[in-house]
Amino acid sequence: MSTKADREVLNIVVVGHVDHGKSTVIGRLLFDTHSLPNGAVEKVKRIAREKGKPFEYAYLLDAFEEEQKQGITIDTTQLQFRTAARDYVIIDAPGHKEFLKNMISGAANAEAALLIIDANEGIQEQSRRHGYILSLLGIQKVYVLVNKMDLIDYSAEKFNYIRQEMNAFLHDLQVYPLKYIPISGFYGENITVLSDKMPWYQGQPLLKAIDLFEKDNSLEGKPLRFPIQDVYKFDHRRIIAGRIEAGTLQVGDKILISPSQKVTTVKSIEHWVDKDKQDKVTAGMSVGITVADEFFNQRGEFISHLENPPLVTDTFKVNLFWLGKKELVKHKEYILKLATQEVSCEIVDITQVIDATTLASIEQAKQVKLNDVAEVIIKTKQKICLDAFKNNQHTGRFVIVDGYDVCGGGIVSGLAEQIQSKSTLNDQEKHIEISCFDEYYYVLAENTVKKVFGKLRAFKTDDILPVTGQTYEYPTDFSIIDLQHKWIAWVKNAKLRKIVDLAAYRYLGETLIETSGAGIKVQSETEFQKFIQALDSIETGVVNAKFSNQWLQFGKFKTVRYIENLTAENLEYYI
Amino acid sequence: MESKGAVKMDHLDRLEAQSIYILREAYKKFGKLGMLWSIGKDSTVLLWLAKKAFFGHCPFPFIHVDTKYKIPEMIAFRDQMAKEYGLDLIVHSNEAALKAGMGPEKGRLVCCKALKTDGLQQVVTQYEFEGLILGIRRDEEGSRSKERVFSERNKDSEWDYTNQPPELWDQFKTDFPKGNHIRVHPILHWNELDIWAYIEREQIPVVDLYFAKNGKRYRSLGCAPCTGQIDSEAITISEIIKELQNTKVSERAGRAQDQEDSYAMQKLRKDGYM
Numbered sequence: 001m002s003t004k005a006d007r008e009v010l011n012i013v014v015v016g017h018v019d020h021g022k023s024t025v026i027g028r029l030l031f032d033t034h035s036l037p038n039g040a041v042e043k044v045k046r047i048a049r050e051k052g053k054p055f056e057y058a059y060l061l062d063a064f065e066e067e068q069k070q071g072i073t074i075d076t077t078q079l080q081f082r083t084a085a086r087d088y089v090i091i092d093a094p095g096h097k098e099f100l101k102n103m104i105s106g107a108a109n110a111e112a113a114l115l116i117i118d119a120n121e122g123i124q125e126q127s128r129r130h131g132y133i134l135s136l137l138g139i140q141k142v143y144v145l146v147n148k149m150d151l152i153d154y155s156a157e158k159f160n161y162i163r164q165e166m167n168a169f170l171h172d173l174q175v176y177p178l179k180y181i182p183i184s185g186f187y188g189e190n191i192t193v194l195s196d197k198m199p200w201y202q203g204q205p206l207l208k209a210i211d212l213f214e215k216d217n218s219l220e221g222k223p224l225r226f227p228i229q230d231v232y233k234f235d236h237r238r239i240i241a242g243r244i245e246a247g248t249l250q251v252g253d254k255i256l257i258s259p260s261q262k263v264t265t266v267k268s269i270e271h272w273v274d275k276d277k278q279d280k281v282t283a284g285m286s287v288g289i290t291v292a293d294e295f296f297n298q299r300g301e302f303i304s305h306l307e308n309p310p311l312v313t314d315t316f317k318v319n320l321f322w323l324g325k326k327e328l329v330k331h332k333e334y335i336l337k338l339a340t341q342e343v344s345c346e347i348v349d350i351t352q353v354i355d356a357t358t359l360a361s362i363e364q365a366k367q368v369k370l371n372d373v374a375e376v377i378i379k380t381k382q383k384i385c386l387d388a389f390k391n392n393q394h395t396g397r398f399v400i401v402d403g404y405d406v407c408g409g410g411i412v413s414g415l416a417e418q419i420q421s422k423s424t425l426n427d428q429e430k431h432i433e434i435s436c437f438d439e440y441y442y443v444l445a446e447n448t449v450k451k452v453f454g455k456l457r458a459f460k461t462d463d464i465l466p467v468t469g470q471t472y473e474y475p476t477d478f479s480i481i482d483l484q485h486k487w488i489a490w491v492k493n494a495k496l497r498k499i500v501d502l503a504a505y506r507y508l509g510e511t512l513i514e515t516s517g518a519g520i521k522v523q524s525e526t527e528f529q530k531f532i533q534a535l536d537s538i539e540t541g542v543v544n545a546k547f548s549n550q551w552l553q554f555g556k557f558k559t560v561r562y563i564e565n566l567t568a569e570n571l572e573y574y575i
Numbered sequence: 576m577e578s579k580g581a582v583k584m585d586h587l588d589r590l591e592a593q594s595i596y597i598l599r600e601a602y603k604k605f606g607k608l609g610m611l612w613s614i615g616k617d618s619t620v621l622l623w624l625a626k627k628a629f630f631g632h633c634p635f636p637f638i639h640v641d642t643k644y645k646i647p648e649m650i651a652f653r654d655q656m657a658k659e660y661g662l663d664l665i666v667h668s669n670e671a672a673l674k675a676g677m678g679p680e681k682g683r684l685v686c687c688k689a690l691k692t693d694g695l696q697q698v699v700t701q702y703e704f705e706g707l708i709l710g711i712r713r714d715e716e717g718s719r720s721k722e723r724v725f726s727e728r729n730k731d732s733e734w735d736y737t738n739q740p741p742e743l744w745d746q747f748k749t750d751f752p753k754g755n756h757i758r759v760h761p762i763l764h765w766n767e768l769d770i771w772a773y774i775e776r777e778q779i780p781v782v783d784l785y786f787a788k789n790g791k792r793y794r795s796l797g798c799a800p801c802t803g804q805i806d807s808e809a810i811t812i813s814e815i816i817k818e819l820q821n822t823k824v825s826e827r828a829g830r831a832q833d834q835e836d837s838y839a840m841q842k843l844r845k846d847g848y849m
Contacts, residue, residue, distance in 0.1 A: 009586050036823075080714060080766055087586075089764075101741035105723075108743030229596070230603045234632040241628075243596050272631045273777070284584050286595035288630060299603065323741055337746045397744055404750040405740040 008086040013107040016116030017126035021147040024185035026092050027057025032192045035081035085211040100371050101323040112141035112213045120151040135173040138393050141213050143179045150184040156200040181206055219283035222246040223308035225395050227339035228301045239270050239288040245394040248282040258302045259312045259383045264293040300341040302385035310385040313415055320410025321373050324402050328368040331458040338398035341384050349377040377416045388414050423457045425489045427499035432482040432489055436517030439471045441563040459496050467494045472558045478511040483543050519556030587773050590765050595628040597761040604749040605706030612637045614649040615796040616781050618710035620770055623779045636663040638698055642690035644798035652782040669694040679800045683832045692848045696732045708759045709849055714766040718841040724763055730754040732847025767826050768819050775812040786810050795827050803829035
């Protein structure tokens with residue numbers, strides 16, 4: 001006898017602008033596949049009757065009071081239907097902008113998507129935003145349903161126009177819809193059978209087309225990724241538990257545990273009931289193993305094979321969507337969750353904020369607002385394991401927690417080891433970028449001088465500054481001048497006191513340096529005035545070589561040390 | 576049994592793996608964790624999944640909120656299973672409400688609220704649970720279909736379903752103010768047929784009220800006065816599966832409290848009902 005266990009299940013999300021007809025299409029699919037229990041139809045008919053409204057397919061989904069009051073879907077609903085080929089879980093994701101977080105929650109679990117566009121209204125704000133989100137979630141299998149064809153007299157011309165316009169937008173996002181299907185959810189055209197109102201349409205009706213989505217089973221063939229979820233010692237066994245996110249693992253395999261870089265061998269794969277005993281496990285399974293060497297292992301570490309390990313880094317480039325009511329800002333502490341890892345992080349650079357509806361980008365934005373999409377650089381407090389999303393979806397995506405809630409999520413686009421982010425001094429509205437605490441080494445193995453960035457930090461007033469390093473030494477009292485903004489940061493007892501306008505500053509004979517750490521050749525009040533005049537007389541406003549050679553002495557507090565080689569331990573970044 | 580190589584995962588394997596992952600997350604994240612066991616098929620499957628997740632162990636207490644109106648066979652089955660599995664079982668009743676004469680004749684929703692919702696709230700408060708594992712499923716009814724896997728309740732167990740945080744990529748809500756608790760739903764993504772197919776495959780013992788006697792059986796279990804039987808000749812699990820593949824009657828049609836008004840379950844669940 002055929003049971004559910006033999007049948008394939010595919011998760012499909014339905015997205016689109018509010019009122020473009022998602023609920024109607026889903027109601028139709030359920031009705032036409034005879035998937036509604038008697039109780040459900042009766043209940044909805046009863047509610048419609050109580051409210052004095054005619055029955056609509058869309059009502060089948062609106063099980064909640066509030067929804068019917070507002071006529072919008074407020075949360076993700078999951079419904080099931082079956083065709084001859086397989087079973088479907090259909091996720092109805094809300095189109096209303098306020099509920100983007102629900103749309104994303106629904107779509108994140110989907111393997112394929114139906115993007116619905118109203119033929120009469122055409123592409124609207126949420127059509128574009130949802131297209132963008134699908135690309136960020138890595139959902140490649142997309143059909144676009146052009147709905148309400150009845151309102152445009154089933155016109156092939158208008159259908160083709162929408163197709164061209166939407167393709168132009170989606171192709172920019174590397175989303176390539178597999179099909180465009182003209183339908184009328186309300187009248188049931190092109191849902192179960194081809195519509196005689198649109199003889200020009202050469203494809204399949206919706207219910208036949210969805211059976212053509214191919215299920216993705218590619219994770220098994222990828223390099224092993226087994227993030228440790230927990231370690232159990234309920235009995236004599238010390239079991240490392242977790243889910244295999246990619247690849248396969250066998251008893252006897254030599255494995256690498258990252259980031260701690262320990263190597264050991266798989267001793268056993270554990271089980272409870274006899275029938276679950278196996279020597280080989282693969283992507284998607286929740287398993288438990290024991291290993292030959294009993295190191296201290298902990299949640300968050302990644303098990304891989306020795307070849308093809310995950311990336312281990314603390315700075316990486318990502319694309320993210322932001323759903324928090326509070327803006328995402330630089331240098332604030334957030335929690336990042338990636339697979340089973342959980343770590344403090346900060347945004348060190350917002351490369352660009354993208355308007356998800358037009359794809360226009362805003363460079364050098366200060367913050368990422370609710371429902372924005374952005375490209376940022378994240379720095380985590382400790383090194384973590386990850387992959388670029390294009391190589392492994394499961395270990396290349398993350399969420400960000402602000403306070404108690406998940407407020408955003410995104411995908412890793414790559415490492416950012418050579419970024420030129422700088423530490424900053426901060427006093428209220430004044431922020432000075434500094435590189436005076438960077439170290440310079442002459443690397444013998446490479447016969448070249450390399451600069452190693454100090455640990456990226458944002459210093460506030462009263463913070464202690466690292467005034468002595470391996471290759472520099474400043475006095476404990478000095479001032480740092482930002483020549484570009486004409487600000488000066490006052491340091492006393494190695495603490496940042498305040499930042500003031502240069503114009504409001506009175507020189508009292510202390511040591512002056514420039515933000516890179518170069519000494520400023522000023523010994524007296526008179527020389528200070530001349531220095532200010534020279535600075536003010538630079539017409540372009542950009543400090544030039546002539547000025548620098550006259551007033552700055554780079555090696556006054558800095559030197560270059562010899563080093564055999566740069567290793568991963570002794571540097572954060574280098575150029 | 577002969578050990579075997581990795582087999583291709585089927586539908587039930589995937590459901591099982593996901594549920595085990597969720598159970599392990601809950602166990603890792605919550606110091607004070609308990610699992611609600613209603614004796615029904617769903618929470619009995621959940622119990623089985625917990626044994627699998629923790630390799631034969633059950634590292635948290637099981638809670639039965641006893642309304643004293645349960646069908647007697649359920650209580651017998653509960654005590655037998657608890658002994659067999661060596662469960663740490665907490666049985667709690669809202670004694671004050673029972674003493675005051677609470678029962679379905681006071682109104683079904685009033686009774687459910689007092690004996691189940693309030694009874695559960697008393698357990699949560701007494702044991703200071705941070706996490707509560709429940710065997711609800713999305714396909715059961717409308718308000719459950721909108722649940723998150725990790726779903727926050729405030730100190731009065733109320734559910735703000737209009738403002739749920741996003742839940743994606745199995746990154747669940749594990750941060751919340753003290754006094755609140757998280758309802759964990761490891762089998763939210765299963766449906767009724769999945770449950771029976773899994774019970775059949777794993778040979779999980781279930782209470783025999785589900786099997787037909789004299790042409791009737793229970794499809795969903797609850798309190799005796801409010802739970803109806805359906806006409807059925809199904810005396811084996813495969814007969815139940817066959818019956819369900821052909822039915823168009825909803826699973827909870829025999830649960831009287833659901834039918835009290837159009838939004839009965841939504842109203843109950845907003846206040847903390849399971």
